Amino acid sequence: MVRTSLLAAGFLAALATLPSLGPAFAQAPAPAPVPGWAVGRPEGSTLAPHAPRLTVTPADQVPVGALRLPPGFQAEIYAHGIPGARMMAEGPNGTIFAGSRAIGRVYAVRRNADGTTRTSIVAQGLAQPNGLVMVGNSLFVIAVNRVLRYDNIEANLDNVPAPVELTAAFGLPTEQEHAGNHHWKFASLGPDGRIYTNVGVNCNVCETDRDKFALLVSFNPDGSDRRIEARGVRNSVGMAHHPVTRELWATNNGRDWAGNDWPNDTLHRIRRSGEDHGFPFCSAGSADPQFNGGRACSEFVQPAALLGPHTAALGMRFYTGTMFPEQYRNQIFIARRGSWNRERLSGFDVAVAHLDAQGNVTRVEEFMTGLRDDANQRFLGRPVDVQVARDGALLVADEQMGAIYRITYRQ
Amino acid sequence: MTLFRLLAAALLAAAFSVSAEAADPRRGADLAAHRCVNCHGDNGRSQTPGVPSLAGQPADFITVQMILLREGIRQAPAMNPFAQGVPDQDIEDLAAFFASLPPGPPDDRAPKDEALFAAGQALAGPRHCATCHVADYGGRAQIPRVAAQREEYLVHAMTEYRDGKRAGVDTQMNSAVVGLSNAHIAALAHYLAHLD
Numbered sequence: 001m002v003r004t005s006l007l008a009a010g011f012l013a014a015l016a017t018l019p020s021l022g023p024a025f026a027q028a029p030a031p032a033p034v035p036g037w038a039v040g041r042p043e044g045s046t047l048a049p050h051a052p053r054l055t056v057t058p059a060d061q062v063p064v065g066a067l068r069l070p071p072g073f074q075a076e077i078y079a080h081g082i083p084g085a086r087m088m089a090e091g092p093n094g095t096i097f098a099g100s101r102a103i104g105r106v107y108a109v110r111r112n113a114d115g116t117t118r119t120s121i122v123a124q125g126l127a128q129p130n131g132l133v134m135v136g137n138s139l140f141v142i143a144v145n146r147v148l149r150y151d152n153i154e155a156n157l158d159n160v161p162a163p164v165e166l167t168a169a170f171g172l173p174t175e176q177e178h179a180g181n182h183h184w185k186f187a188s189l190g191p192d193g194r195i196y197t198n199v200g201v202n203c204n205v206c207e208t209d210r211d212k213f214a215l216l217v218s219f220n221p222d223g224s225d226r227r228i229e230a231r232g233v234r235n236s237v238g239m240a241h242h243p244v245t246r247e248l249w250a251t252n253n254g255r256d257w258a259g260n261d262w263p264n265d266t267l268h269r270i271r272r273s274g275e276d277h278g279f280p281f282c283s284a285g286s287a288d289p290q291f292n293g294g295r296a297c298s299e300f301v302q303p304a305a306l307l308g309p310h311t312a313a314l315g316m317r318f319y320t321g322t323m324f325p326e327q328y329r330n331q332i333f334i335a336r337r338g339s340w341n342r343e344r345l346s347g348f349d350v351a352v353a354h355l356d357a358q359g360n361v362t363r364v365e366e367f368m369t370g371l372r373d374d375a376n377q378r379f380l381g382r383p384v385d386v387q388v389a390r391d392g393a394l395l396v397a398d399e400q401m402g403a404i405y406r407i408t409y410r411q
Numbered sequence: 412m413t414l415f416r417l418l419a420a421a422l423l424a425a426a427f428s429v430s431a432e433a434a435d436p437r438r439g440a441d442l443a444a445h446r447c448v449n450c451h452g453d454n455g456r457s458q459t460p461g462v463p464s465l466a467g468q469p470a471d472f473i474t475v476q477m478i479l480l481r482e483g484i485r486q487a488p489a490m491n492p493f494a495q496g497v498p499d500q501d502i503e504d505l506a507a508f509f510a511s512l513p514p515g516p517p518d519d520r521a522p523k524d525e526a527l528f529a530a531g532q533a534l535a536g537p538r539h540c541a542t543c544h545v546a547d548y549g550g551r552a553q554i555p556r557v558a559a560q561r562e563e564y565l566v567h568a569m570t571e572y573r574d575g576k577r578a579g580v581d582t583q584m585n586s587a588v589v590g591l592s593n594a595h596i597a598a599l600a601h602y603l604a605h606l607d
Contacts, residue, residue: 041539048543049581051471051552054478055499083478102475102580104484125483127578176575180585204586 040205040257040290049340050379053400054103056081062403063380068370069407072325075368078395078406079109079117085397085404087186087237087315088387089132089139091154096387097122097139098397098404099132101184106132106141108157109404122150122160127175130237131185131197135221142185142197145172147223169223173212178202182235186315191246194218194227198250200235205255205280205291214279216250216270230270232277232300238316238385243330245359247271249304251313251334254283256341262286265313266303267332267353267361277301304353305361310339311347315385315397323392324409331355333394334364335383338372348372348379350386350396368396368407434470439508442501446493447509455512458519462489463564467514471552473506475580485577514549516559516607523605531602534595538587548606553580562604569596 059080067075079085084100085107091097096109106123123129123141131142139153141163147170148163150156175183182200190196201214208214216229216236229248239250248270254263263283278300280291285302287295307313316334331354338348350368353361371381382400389395394407443451450459455466465473479485480494481502535541545551548558557565571577573588573596588596 041542045539045542046545048551048554049583051554052475052580054475054580055503102484102578103478104482127484175578179589180572180575180578180582182582 042257047341047343050338050382052084052102053402054083056083057401057403062398062401063371064403064405066370066380067368067405069368072411073407073409075396075405075407078404079107079119080401080403082107082109082119082404083402084399085402086399087130087132087385088395088397088404089134089187090387090389091134091139092137093154094390095154095157096389096395096404097132097134097153098385099129099141100399101128101130104129104143106139108153110157120157122153122157123148123163128184131187133187133189133195135189135193135195138221140166140187140195140221142170142172142187144178144183144185145170145174147172149221166223170219171223171226172197173199173202178213184237186237186239188239188241190218190248191241193221195221196229196239196241196248198233198236198239200237201279204257205234205288207280207291207293216248227273229273230268230275230277230301232279232281233268234279234283236268237314238334240317240332242359243318243320247359249316249318249332251307251316252277252303253312253314254310255280255288256310258283258289260342260344261309264303264306264309265311265336267305267307267313267316267334267364268301269304269359271301275301277303305364307334307336307351307353307364308346310342312337312339313347313351315387317386317388319388319394321388321392321394324394327354328352333367333386333388335386335396337382337384337399338379345372345374345377345379348382350383350394368405371398434503434507436504436507436511439501439504439506442505443508447505450489451509452517454515455509456515456517457561457564458517460561460563461567462561463568464514464517464560465509466512467549468506468509468556469550469552469554470503470506470510472550472555473509474502475553477502477506479580514556514559516604517561520559520604521562524601527598527601528605529602531598531600534591534599535602538599540587540599543583543587548603557603558606560604562600565600565603566596569599 062080064077084103085098087099089097098107104126106129108120108122109117111117126143129141129143133140137152139150141148147166150163179202181202185197188196196218199215218227218229233252235253236250250268252266254265266284281293281295282297313334313336319328331352334351336347336349339346348371352367353364356362372379381398383396384399385397387395396405450462451457451465457464543554550556569588572584
């Protein structure tokens with residue numbers, strides 16, 4: 001029933017976008033075509049993205065007390081008062097950098113001798129500076145297509161000099177080319193010394209240039225030698241290389257407006273550069289109701305794991321520390337920001353994907369919960385990234401609260 | 412001015428109960444009297460072409476836009492200087508104040524053109540405008556009230572979103588106006604401006 005109406009809606013939307021059919025109905029001025037983002041959208045739905053909070057949340061309102069963790073783990077506030085803090089990177093001297101989206105800032109969090117932290121702003125006024133990666137002593141910030149390199153950053157935090165502009169060298173698609181869609185980046189340093197990032201799709205779901213959008217790509221740190229690492233990945237805002245196998249793994253956000261439970265967000269394992277993961281023809285291993293194009297989903301790389309419908313699986317890291325119990329070593333921690341395009345909330349937590357010796361995902365389990373209030377269908381925070389600190393603690397950035405939690409383990 | 416203050420004061424209790432944060436609309440009213448109402452109108456209904464009405468806007472919407480203006484993420488040359496350096500608390504108080512004012516059209520609203528109104532209405536459905544702006548176009552949270560907004564301002568805002576000159580906190584609005592012609596935008600603006 002639901003499937004039928006979705007198909008019907010997709011068919012109507014497809015009709016509306018066919019210019020050749022226009023004249024046949026051309027009595028009145030032709031209506032504007034229904035854009036790709038609205039494909040499949042049910043009549044009367046009132047689902048919309050949640051409001052962000054871009055003002056400072058006082059420390060006593062940060063819901064660290066609501067966090068639930070497995071036995072032996074504790075959570076504390078590591079940093080607060082950094083509105084919209086998102087993706088993290090750690091400098092060689094232990095500074096935690098955090099990017100953001102709407103508020104356009106990059107923050108630095110430094111630890112004081114007494115264990116408390118102090119925060120400062122490294123950069124501001126940038127468009128969605130979400131992609132952060134350290135290469136040696138240099139902080140790279142990717143803001144849509146803009147690539148900035150802050151050399152020797154930790155020595156200059158109190159007076160940050162102008163960065164080196166690498167935008168032209170990287171040549172990433174502009175905000176206009178993305179039509180405002182999925183243009184924010186995640187960045188990661190590969191074991192080969194290359195910078196890995198995403199180029200999200202320029203729509204919700206559509207036929208697109210599959211050499212330009214819905215990709216994972218890598219570059220030399222000077223922006224040269226672009227290589228497509230994976231095709232048909234709708235929008236990955238989290239990736240990391242396995243510390244042993246060196247394979248690239250990535251989270252992916254599934255499309256909207258195809259129902260409450262389809263598709264799942266996904267975890268991807270990239271065994272060889274350039275493989276096709278299927279979007280828009282297939283998502284989460286099955287056919288798209290509008291954009292399958294007659295393709296068999298078996299011809300594409302299958303997701304390594306399903307991460308729940310609309311959960312917004314974002315930042316991920318392999319746990320490489322020694323503080324946590326052995327069972328977490330080299331397992332994948334994943335921040336799930338939480339759903340908006342679903343009638344009942346999903347996500348708003350941190351999950352762990354457990355891998356076996358062959359690198360297959362054996363199970364995905366919740367690790368940090370308590371921010372999703374199922375009874376009242378509201379949320380207290382939105383985890384967007386995880387970072388394994390040098391002491392083995394797990395840092396979790398909560399974008400909604402403008403805070404970073406620190407999770408430790410004691411027997 | 413006195414009557415306006417009395418009216419505003421009468422609405423404060425409601426604003427207090429709605430606001431989840433410790434925003435102070437009373438303090439916001441004082442701040443607005445010095446900084447905002449010359450352009451945005453004593454009662455939050457702008458009589459100034461190109462300047463939006465703020466009366467009855469969701470507090471989250473005003474807060475978010477003020478932050479984007481302050482940070483230079485949103486470019487509005489007439490407004491950016493006023494937003495520069497404004498502390499978070501002032502912004503939240505101003506937002507609570509304007510949210511507490513009853514919305515309504517500007518005094519100089521142009522007469523309704525039935526054909527243009529109908530054309531706009533016909534576009535709003537397929538474009539799913541009400542999904543986010545809700546059925547009466549009164550907005551919610553970070554999504555603005557567009558009903559009875561100044562018509563030329565609505566044209567300006569939609570054109571900026573369409574042409575990639577403005578970004579929201581998410582990309583829904585950029586996507587929503589993709590492919591609209593100037594005539595489409597004019598019709599939508601006329602329709603929304605005449606909703607009460």
